[in-house]
Amino acid sequence: MILDLHTHSEASEDSRAPVETYLKWLARKREALPIDGIVLTEHRQWNSHADYRALEDAYGLVILRGAEVETDYGHVLVYGVNEDITRRFDFTNVRLSAQELIPAVAHMGGIAVPCHPGRPTIGLCEHYETKPPIDGVVAVEALNGGSRRGENERVHALIERYGYHAFGGSDSHLVSFIGICATEFDHEIRTIDDLVQTLFQGGYRPLDFRDQLRKVS
């Protein structure tokens, strides 16, 4: 099963992509992008009322939700967001403590994983050069569709040194970027709880569809 774990829709202030248009694009590009679902990770927010079940049924794709928050160690994806987590952490705060967030989210039933670790300023690699490693990190986004040349490559050493699991996501803000990088899971993921549990356990790997897309189009 393949999911794009890092996507932004028009709910994020820097994206203009409607969720349904993402799904239409994936349906159209099925040959090059065999994606089974997406996880919406809007910037610095969590909307507990958003409901995409009708779209899931209409397009036969899994739609899950998380959030991308900002910490003193860079940006972090949070999956399994619940009331306990949003009560404790203000997602609009761009200076959250990663040392506090990551173990606490795990304790409250979710998982928080650093994204685009190779990017300057907002990626884990640079912060690990001057600060101690964060307790409780189990996985990092080893492949990010929005990263520049060399940024994804920086992550390999990090994974090797700390033994983190690796996943991928497109970080799409535009419709045509959805699914360009994703994560292949050994087991089926149907719910956010499945995703949280699997991210802790392992049995997944990042996939890059950019070459495949170029060949088909």
Next chain:
Amino acid sequence: MALELDRSIIGSEFDRTIFDPVTDAEVAEYAAASTEPQPDQTIASPTFVVRLRGRRFMPSNLPPDLGRAAFDAGKDIEWGAPIRVGDVLTAVSTVHDIYEKTGRSGSMRFLVLRTVITNQRSEQVAVIDQRMMFR
């Protein structure tokens, strides 16, 4: 921890401008300049609203910690009723949002100014969200 930025000016109105009635010359001039099709000479093309300028572009009481250097970070426009020759338009501008984000180059602060334009029939003609980035 809450945002360090002072967000108390969100929602405050900083400009209200009532424009002179829209003339057919203005509508024609805009159509010619923008090369947008104008099938009906009495109705302005939707983007005509970007031509309108209120008296004040920015609030005078911006939080000092917002930053000094600002640039245009884009705008969103939601269109409503068409603008017709003779319409008297009113633009009301408020501070819609202030937020902070971090990117490759560090921390950025954003100010979103919302301008709602209505006509003399109180119909909403456009809502313009102008983003300004500060650092």
